[in-house]
Amino acid sequence: MKTYYNPEDLKKFGKIGEFQKTMADKFFDYYGEVFKEGALTAREKSLIALAVAHAVQCPYCIDAYTVDTMEKGCDEEQMMEAVHVAAAIRGGASLVHSTQMMNKAKEISM
Amino acid sequence: MKSLKAQNHPLANTEKEIELLESLDFTDTFESKLKESGLFPLKPTQIEILQINMGKMCNQVCQHCHVDAGPDRKEIMEREVMQHCLDVIKKNDIKAIDLTGGAPEMNPHFRWFVTEIRKINEDINIIVRCNLTIILANPKYHDLPDFFKSNNIEVVSSLPYFNAAKTDAQRGDGVFGKSIKALKMLNEVGYGVEGSPLKLNLVFNPSGAFLPASQADLELQFKRKLSAQYEVQFNSLFTITNIPISRFLEYLLRSGNYENYMEKLINSYNIAAAANVMCRTTISVGWDGYLYDCDFNQMLELKVDTPKTQHIKDWDTAALKERNIIVNQHCFGCTAGAGSSCGGATA
Numbered sequence: 001m002k003t004y005y006n007p008e009d010l011k012k013f014g015k016i017g018e019f020q021k022t023m024a025d026k027f028f029d030y031y032g033e034v035f036k037e038g039a040l041t042a043r044e045k046s047l048i049a050l051a052v053a054h055a056v057q058c059p060y061c062i063d064a065y066t067v068d069t070m071e072k073g074c075d076e077e078q079m080m081e082a083v084h085v086a087a088a089i090r091g092g093a094s095l096v097h098s099t100q101m102m103n104k105a106k107e108i109s110m
Numbered sequence: 111m112k113s114l115k116a117q118n119h120p121l122a123n124t125e126k127e128i129e130l131l132e133s134l135d136f137t138d139t140f141e142s143k144l145k146e147s148g149l150f151p152l153k154p155t156q157i158e159i160l161q162i163n164m165g166k167m168c169n170q171v172c173q174h175c176h177v178d179a180g181p182d183r184k185e186i187m188e189r190e191v192m193q194h195c196l197d198v199i200k201k202n203d204i205k206a207i208d209l210t211g212g213a214p215e216m217n218p219h220f221r222w223f224v225t226e227i228r229k230i231n232e233d234i235n236i237i238v239r240c241n242l243t244i245i246l247a248n249p250k251y252h253d254l255p256d257f258f259k260s261n262n263i264e265v266v267s268s269l270p271y272f273n274a275a276k277t278d279a280q281r282g283d284g285v286f287g288k289s290i291k292a293l294k295m296l297n298e299v300g301y302g303v304e305g306s307p308l309k310l311n312l313v314f315n316p317s318g319a320f321l322p323a324s325q326a327d328l329e330l331q332f333k334r335k336l337s338a339q340y341e342v343q344f345n346s347l348f349t350i351t352n353i354p355i356s357r358f359l360e361y362l363l364r365s366g367n368y369e370n371y372m373e374k375l376i377n378s379y380n381i382a383a384a385a386n387v388m389c390r391t392t393i394s395v396g397w398d399g400y401l402y403d404c405d406f407n408q409m410l411e412l413k414v415d416t417p418k419t420q421h422i423k424d425w426d427t428a429a430l431k432e433r434n435i436i437v438n439q440h441c442f443g444c445t446a447g448a449g450s451s452c453g454g455a456t457a
Contacts, residue, residue: 043327070316073323073331075276 010060043072050079051086111171111282113180114357121360122178124411130359131439134369138376140441147381151434152390157427159392161208161405161452162195163187164220166397168212169247172268172281174315174358176409179212186216191399192223194422199230202427206235208392208452210405213244215254228261237264239452242292243285255299264309265301266348266452267293270317272335280317293342302344310343313454315350319367321378321447322349325455348454351375353406353443375442382457383449389435392452395422403435405452406443412436 017024035045046069053061069079114122121127144150166183168175199207207227214220215238227236238258245254258265269289270280277286293310297303302310312332316322329347336342352358354371362368389403393414399422402408416433419426449456 041327043323067320070318071321071323073328075271075273 005059007059007063010063013060043069043074046072047074047078047082051082054083055086055090111180113171113178113182114360115178116180116182119360121356121363124409127355127359127410128412128438130363131354134372134439136372136376138379140437140439140445143376143379143442143445144384144437147384149381149384152387152437154431154433154435155390157202157391157393157430158205159208159388160195160199160204160206160395161210161392162395163397163405163408164209164211164214164217164223166212167216168241169216169244170213170241170282170285172357173361174280174352176353176356176358176406177212178356178409183212185397187219187397187399189219189222191395191397191422192219192226194399194425195223195395196226196230198422198425199227199234202425204234206237208237208239210239213241214238215240215244215251221257224257224261224263235264236261237266240265240267241281242267242269242289245292245295246288255296255301258296259299259301259308262308264311265296266311266313268313268315269293269332270315272332272339276317280315290340290342293336293344294340297343302342304343309345311346311348312344313348313350315352319352319362319365319371319374321374322351322450322455325349325448346454348452349448349450350452350454351443351446351450353440353450355406355440356409372439372442375446378446379442380445380447380449380457383447383455384445386449386451386456387441387444388451388453388456389444393430399423401425401430406440407436410438410440412438 014028035042035049040048046065049061050065050069053065066079069082141150144152163177165186166177166179167181167186168179168183169181171180198204209220209224211217217223224236227234240254245251267289268281269277271277274286277289278284293302296310299308300306301308314322314328314332322328325347328349332347333344336344354362354368354375359368362371389407392404394402394405394408396402396408401414401420401422402412403414413420414430414433415436416426416429418424419429444450444456
């Protein structure tokens with residue numbers, strides 16, 4: 001069965017330079033730099049990446065950062081809490097806009 | 111759970127295991143990677159560690175066990191083989207004796223053997239790979255912490271995580287609780303306690319088809335959690351990668367992770383880890399006295415490549431130092447990422 005997402009395609013990510021090498025090289029250099037141990041640990045960055053992967057709903061990123069967080073020593077409880085952070089921000093982002101709805105509703109009401 | 115051998119599982123046949131390891135069509139073989147690194151044929155540097163497998167009998171049946179150990183395994187090292195080991199220890203400059211199994215303490219000659227090794231050399235490092243639960247398995251083992259202490263033994267014990275869910279999933283129901291009790295008993299006699307010379311090291315291996323985290327980071331997490339929640343102390347944490355043989359190979363195949371795991375090991379090949387693989391400094395002795403490059407080759411029945419000195423009774427230091435170490439695809443487990451050995455990360 002054909003699907004839009006194929007887990008095997010994740011392995012081809014490094015080959016996107018085939019169509020545009022300069023930009024791909026710059027992206028992967030940047031990507032590597034971002035995930036290095038810095039002011040944040042590699043483990044903290046991996047948990048952020050896992051949360052963002054869920055926020056942007058990228059199945060490739062979810063697979064990749066599920067493995068990566070486990071290989072950085074995170075357990076399932078910590079990983080799920082990271083996803084809840086993403087969910088809280090996504091939910092909050094909708095709800096905070098309700099203030100605009102409330103403003104408008106009040107504006108046109110007696 | 112029964113051992114693969116008791117189940118008559120196809121993977122209890124080492125030829126079948128090797129066939130499977132060689133069946134995946136990857137561009138890189140371990141041999142080709144070593145050639146690229148200038149390390150083929152792989153040679154010993156010196157023989158510092160004698161790792162002795164005292165038998166496959168164990169009170170636990172862990173999901174990932176590369177020995178396929180368990181209560182149904184009856185292979186046990188006899189005293190005659192131990193005497194040959196003692197002769198080798200007497201005549202050679204070996205720095206450490208690493209006793210493993212199964213549960214080595216279940217061998218009826220275990221205490222005699224340890225005492226005899228200590229008589230030969232007061233300073234030699236004797237390591238026991240103790241699964242912890244054996245200490246509580248039977249009243250006759252309750253005094254093991256004192257026995258270890260009186261013979262100045264280093265204790266190395268597996269604890270895959272600092273919670274029951276992950277530990278029990280890998281090592282059996284109730285193992286975490288018993289392991290904590292046993293660790294407390296070891297702490298009570300001075301093992302792993304700050305300022306004490308008695309060493310208690312823990313071993314972490316992943317509960318699944320992924321690589322271990324950074325050894326230093328995990329050690330910090332384990333120390334924090336075990337101290338805060340259970341008041342347990344230990345010295346160092348060793349991270350070990352699961353090698354794709356025996357029960358772990360069976361798990362990989364059953365869970366559909368085999369190909370991806372092998373690919374990960376191969377893609378994570380690290381030349382620094384390859385240069386430091388433990389088989390360059392170790393000889394592994396099987397329960398029946400045959401010699402191997404490591405415990406994994408032992409379980410695959412790949413004897414040392416020295417046809418005239420393959421048994422402990424025929425030990426020939428010069429021949430063993432000159433031998434070519436036998437390698438195959440499972441060796442990628444020791445060279446992935448930060449590397450892996452019985453003493454933890456190698457790179």
